[in-house]
Amino acid sequence: MYASFIQALPDKVRSAEFKDEGTKFRKREKALGYRYVELNQLYKKFIALDIDEPGSAYLWDEHGLPPPTIVVVNPENTHCHYLYELNTPVYYTEEARRAPQKFYEATDIALTRKLGADAAFTGHLVKNPLHPSWRTICNHHSYDLEDFQEYGIDLTPQRRREVLRDSGIGRNTTLFDTLRHWAYAEVKQHASHTIFQLAVDSKALSINNHFIAHENGILPAKEVLSTAKSVGKWTWKHRASIGTQKNRGVLELPADMPIKEKQAQGAAYTNVIRTEAVDDKIKTAIHTCKQRRLDVTPANLEKCGLAGSTFRKHREATFNWIRLLS
Numbered sequence: 001m002y003a004s005f006i007q008a009l010p011d012k013v014r015s016a017e018f019k020d021e022g023t024k025f026r027k028r029e030k031a032l033g034y035r036y037v038e039l040n041q042l043y044k045k046f047i048a049l050d051i052d053e054p055g056s057a058y059l060w061d062e063h064g065l066p067p068p069t070i071v072v073v074n075p076e077n078t079h080c081h082y083l084y085e086l087n088t089p090v091y092y093t094e095e096a097r098r099a100p101q102k103f104y105e106a107t108d109i110a111l112t113r114k115l116g117a118d119a120a121f122t123g124h125l126v127k128n129p130l131h132p133s134w135r136t137i138c139n140h141h142s143y144d145l146e147d148f149q150e151y152g153i154d155l156t157p158q159r160r161r162e163v164l165r166d167s168g169i170g171r172n173t174t175l176f177d178t179l180r181h182w183a184y185a186e187v188k189q190h191a192s193h194t195i196f197q198l199a200v201d202s203k204a205l206s207i208n209n210h211f212i213a214h215e216n217g218i219l220p221a222k223e224v225l226s227t228a229k230s231v232g233k234w235t236w237k238h239r240a241s242i243g244t245q246k247n248r249g250v251l252e253l254p255a256d257m258p259i260k261e262k263q264a265q266g267a268a269y270t271n272v273i274r275t276e277a278v279d280d281k282i283k284t285a286i287h288t289c290k291q292r293r294l295d296v297t298p299a300n301l302e303k304c305g306l307a308g309s310t311f312r313k314h315r316e317a318t319f320n321w322i323r324l325l326s
Contacts (some may be wrong), residue, residue: 009040085141
């Protein structure tokens with residue numbers, strides 16, 4: 001059972017002894033000696049859920065759900081991480097199809113709601129089931145995404161349910177419609193999908209912050225970033241019919257663009273590729289702080305998963321994101 005968990009990890013794994021002390025990349029064999037490890041985010045072999053409720057090892061049974069492949073229990077407070085293994089992993093590379101990703105995300109969100117799991121949990125850093133600090137329960141089951149529908153979870157898109165329930169425009173509908181109309185114009189300003197997707201993610205988080213006064217508050221990070229992913233990928237794919245400019249080359253820059261501007265765009269692209277993972281960590285920590293109603297301070301960002309060393313090295317970028325998402 002643990003063999004598939006180990007094999008699904010990347011060669012270098014972000015790991016930590018304590019969540020609040022930050023993480024570090026280590027070779028897989030060494031990382032497995034730490035209490036927390038990060039699941040592979042480009043090859044999603046597991047659905048991970050954080051159950052912040054005492055005595056929750058068998059909560060799945062109370063809700064009529066299938067048993068998690070691995071339940072990792074904190075013996076001090078009996079809170080758990082559930083890991084549902086998938087027979088077919090879902091890829092999140094740039095060329096991967098969006099349909100399986102949306103199915104994965106909808107299932108993740110539905111299970112989170114059904115179990116009352118932590119909606120701010122992004123499924124990145126999980127309790128390492130091989131570490132002796134935890135108690136583990138293994139159930140020899142793995143699943144196809146379709147299997148979960150047999151257990152009564154609701155995969156209807158949230159924005160549609162909001163409309164049906166409220167007879168008005170819900171938060172997800174507002175997020176989706178506002179974001180897509182903004183993206184149609186914004187896509188013309190970007191030379192690569194990577195840069196454009198970062199802009200879409202940022203805009204989605206910014207729109208979500210306006211829901212703080214809504215009776216149900218802001219949306220969970222998983223839902224916001226799922227919508228942003230969908231809008232960004234569709235808009236980029238259809239940008240030719242939205243805009244009028246034909247692009248070419250690695251960065252798809254206009255043929256008549258001045259060489260200095262091409263060089264500047266190339267430098268920007270390289271920088272974004274290098275810092276994309278850091279930006280994702282910063283944004284996730286900020287969003288988690290807000291969802292936990294914590295002030296967005298360096299100390300609280302560290303509690304929410306941003307390593308102190310990362311904050312110090314990228315201090316300016318962190319404060320820029322705080323301003324952008326405020």
